[in-house]
Amino acid sequence: STAVTGSPQWAPDLRIAALYSVALGLFTFFQNVLRWRLRPRSVATAAVIYVAITVVASITLLQRNPSVASVFVAHASAALVGAVIAYILGRDYFRFAFSWPHCKDMLIFSIPLVPSSIAVFVYGYSDRYLLQRFMGLDAVGIYGAGFRISALAGLLLLGIFPALSPLIYRDYRKPETPGQLAQIFRLFLAGTLPLIL
Numbered sequence: 001s002t003a004v005t006g007s008p009q010w011a012p013d014l015r016i017a018a019l020y021s022v023a024l025g026l027f028t029f030f031q032n033v034l035r036w037r038l039r040p041r042s043v044a045t046a047a048v049i050y051v052a053i054t055v056v057a058s059i060t061l062l063q064r065n066p067s068v069a070s071v072f073v074a075h076a077s078a079a080l081v082g083a084v085i086a087y088i089l090g091r092d093y094f095r096f097a098f099s100w101p102h103c104k105d106m107l108i109f110s111i112p113l114v115p116s117s118i119a120v121f122v123y124g125y126s127d128r129y130l131l132q133r134f135m136g137l138d139a140v141g142i143y144g145a146g147f148r149i150s151a152l153a154g155l156l157l158l159g160i161f162p163a164l165s166p167l168i169y170r171d172y173r174k175p176e177t178p179g180q181l182a183q184i185f186r187l188f189l190a191g192t193l194p195l196i197l
Contacts, residue, residue, distance in 0.1 A: 004129070005137060016072040023079035030086035033093055036166045042089040050082035 001011040027050060034042045057074035064070070087094065132140045164184070171177045 004132075006132065010068075013068045013072060016069055016076060020072050020076035020079060023076045023083060026083040027079045027086060030083055030090060034086060034090045036169075037090065037093060038166055038170070039090065042086070046082050046086040046089060049085050050078050053078035053081050
């Protein structure tokens with residue numbers, strides 16, 4: 001807490017934020033399994049439930065106690081419920097077992113992604129850390145709000161790229177796939193460039 005915010009008073013909030021991170025990781029994992037199994041209705045169902053609970057819990061908790069902790073509790077609750085729903089919708093794909101060969105394959109595939117993930121995290125949050133260090137948490141809050149407003153154009157990315165990846169991996173050998181992808185990206189650029197401008 002002292003390293004990130006400059007004060008130990010935020011330690012309880014950071015503990016709740018850590019719980020939220022774990023819950024969101026589980027929700028994302030189970031939802032991605034559904035996405036890669038090409039189950040769009042299940043992905044959408046879990047996402048809608050997650051958003052609905054986030055909104056209702058945030059409004060309810062913030063009315064009772066307007067605090068940072070209330071926001072994290074609302075999001076953590078929604079992520080936990082979303083994870084359970086996504087697990088139930090995809091329960092046929094899960095079983096409790098451990099396989100060293102599969103673990104080895106996954107580690108070989110994913111270990112090169114670790115440095116890039118760390119770099120993306122540092123790039124994405126170093127600006128906020130520097131603002132907090134030199135201007136205080138109020139400046140970080142204002143900056144964060146402005147950043148989210150400017151990121152509205154990126155909402156299209158959230159819907160398109162996660163949906164495309166499983167289809168690309170499934171159909172990459174088909175001769176018509178490159179042409180179809182080119183058409184999708186042309187349409188995507190036609191829709192997003194005006195928004196970005």
